[in-house]
Amino acid sequence: MTRVVVDVMLKPEILDPQGEAVVNALPRLGAGQVASVRIGKRIELEFTEGTDEKVMREQATEIADKLLANPVIEDFTVRLPDASEAEPTA
Amino acid sequence: MTRVVVDVMLKPEILDPQGEAVVNALPRLGAGQVASVRIGKRIELEFTEGTDEKVMREQATEIADKLLANPVIEDFTVRLPDASEAEPTA
Numbered sequence: 001m002t003r004v005v006v007d008v009m010l011k012p013e014i015l016d017p018q019g020e021a022v023v024n025a026l027p028r029l030g031a032g033q034v035a036s037v038r039i040g041k042r043i044e045l046e047f048t049e050g051t052d053e054k055v056m057r058e059q060a061t062e063i064a065d066k067l068l069a070n071p072v073i074e075d076f077t078v079r080l081p082d083a084s085e086a087e088p089t090a
Numbered sequence: 091m092t093r094v095v096v097d098v099m100l101k102p103e104i105l106d107p108q109g110e111a112v113v114n115a116l117p118r119l120g121a122g123q124v125a126s127v128r129i130g131k132r133i134e135l136e137f138t139e140g141t142d143e144k145v146m147r148e149q150a151t152e153i154a155d156k157l158l159a160n161p162v163i164e165d166f167t168v169r170l171p172d173a174s175e176a177e178p179t180a
Contacts, residue, residue, distance in 0.1 A: 006133075013174070020154075021180050029152060031149045031152065031153055031170065033145065033146070034135050034136070037134070038134040039131060040134075042097050042129070042132040043112070043128070045124050046127070059121045059123060061123065068112070086096065
C-alpha cells in the first residue's frame with residue numbers, strides 16, 4: 001500500500017457555512033437524526049512503489065503543513081487508508 | 091460513536107487540476123516520492139446520540155447520493171471513522 005490520506009478539517013471553533021447549508025437541506029430528505037455536518041478536504045497522496053511507510057508519513061505531514069492546510073483555521077490528520085475506503089459505496 | 095464519514099472523490103477517469111497543482115508544487119518541498127495527488131471532500135455527519143448504526147449508514151448514503159456527491163463525476167464512500175482519525179496530527 002503506497003497511499004497516504006491527509007484529512008483537512010476546519011478547527012472545531014471555526015464556523016462551517018457549507019456544513020450549515022447541508023444541515024438546512026436535510027429536512028427535505030427526512031434525515032432527522034443528523035445533528036451537525038462538517039465539510040473538509042480529503043487528499044490522497046500516492047507514493048512510488050516501495051517507499052518506506054515512515055518516509056511516506058513524514059513527507060505527507062510536511063506537504064500537509066506547507067501546502068494543504070491553513071494552520072490558522074484548519075487541523076489535519078495523516079493516516080493510511082483502511083480496507084473499507086478502497087471500494088466506493090456508489 | 092455517532093459520527094459517519096462520507097468521502098467524495100472524483101472518479102479515476104476524471105482529470106484533477108487541483109491535484110495536478112499540488113504535484114507541480116512538490117519539487118520545491120523536495121518531496122520526490124509522490125507519484126500523484128487526488129483531492130476530494132471529507133464530510134463528517136454527526137448523528138444524535140443512540141442512533142442505530144444501520145440507520146446512520148442508510149441516511150448517510152442517501153444524503154451523499156442526493157446532496158453531497160455528483161454521480162456523473164464523483165464516487166463516494168460511507169464509513170465509520172477509525173481511532174486514528176480522532177486526533178489531529180497538527
